[in-house]
Amino acid sequence: MNKTKLLISAVLPMLSLTVAAQDDNTPVKGDFTVAATVGYNSYTNVNALPGNLTDYEAIAPNSLWNQKKLMVGFEAxxxxxxxxxxxxxxxxxxxxxxGYPDVPGTIDDITGDDTLGEIPNYRAVASQYSCTWNAYTGVDRYFSISGISNLMWYTGVRVGMAYALNEQKYDEWTSMGKSVGETWSLRGSLTIGFDYYVLPAMFVGFSVDPFAYAYNMTTHKPQEGLKSLEADSHDYSILAAPTLKIGFKF
Known part of the structure; x- marks a missing residue:
């Protein structure tokens, strides 16, 4: 009898999932969805260029998705x-x-017999603060797949903005104070993907951008009190920003 109860307890959940899978769980007008996303979609980043005793420069880092780290986000x-x-x-x-201070070596010290030391200087570790965010909005058109219930593919458009900030300060005599790098980008893309409703209120999905364009503007202030240097870039991507998501329908 106990074995029978255990078997029934194991089979019933699977039967319930099977019945649920046979129903049409796809969304209808008025439904809300919320999903957690993970993908190479941070779109932009920046590194401050600390000032030194020679010259300053500005570099516009690209906002190509395949040179970014994974980012966890959300989608409603x-x-x-x-x-x-x-x-x-x-x-x-x-x-x-x-940050940590520098450690002087002996390579710059002249001894009494006019010989140089052999230990190089250890440069300071910069104190850094970084922040990156992106936001987007868009519209999707969904299509049912004949013969496969609960699976829908879609195509749509996205527009968005991303921003990044990086501040660095070295605790060493050659440093010219805190340096700041800021960048922002405007992005537009075509999107294609699919959502599969594994349960009436739960789905998993995947999306990719067949084409994306981003305009990036970057400013660097190598030390406080100086005018910022500016540089910009135009980025074009094919099959960009692959993204996985798991979400819920309300």
């Missing part, structure tokens, strides 16, 4: 009809690196 959606959904999403990263 609202179905204005059974086939059209409005989207809003984004992500945020920030971190702080403590």
């Amino acid at each position: 959606g609202y179905f204005v009809s059974d086939k059209w959904k409005l989207n809003l999403g984004g992500g945020l990263n920030f971190n702080h690196h403590p």
Whole structure:
């Protein structure tokens, strides 16, 4: 009898999932969705260029997705009809690196017999603060797949903005004070993807941008009190920003 109860307890959940999978769980007009996303979609970043005793320069780092780190974000959606959904999403990263002073060596010291030391200087570790965020909105058109229930593919458009900040300060005599790098980018893309409703209120999905364009503007202030240097770039990407997501329908 105990074995029978255990078998029934194990089989019933699977039967329930099977029945649920046979139903049409796809969203309809008025449904909300919220999903966690993970992908190479931070779009922009920047490193401050500390000032020195010679010259300053400005570099516009690109905003190509394949040179970025993974970012965890969110995406919220609202179905204005059974086939059209409005989207809003984004992500945020920030971190702080403590700084450490330099350690003088002997390579710059002249001894009494006019010989140089052999130990190089250890440069200071910069104290750093960084913040990166992106936000986007868009609209998707959903299509049902004949013969496969609960699976829908979609195509849509996205527009968004990303911002990054990096501050560095070295505790050493050659440093010219805190340096700041800032960058922002405007981005537009075409998007294609699919959502599969594994349960009536839960889905998993994947998306990629067949084409994306981003304009990036970067400013560097190598030390406080100086005018910022500026540089910009134009980035074009094919099959950009692959993203996985897991979400819920309400």
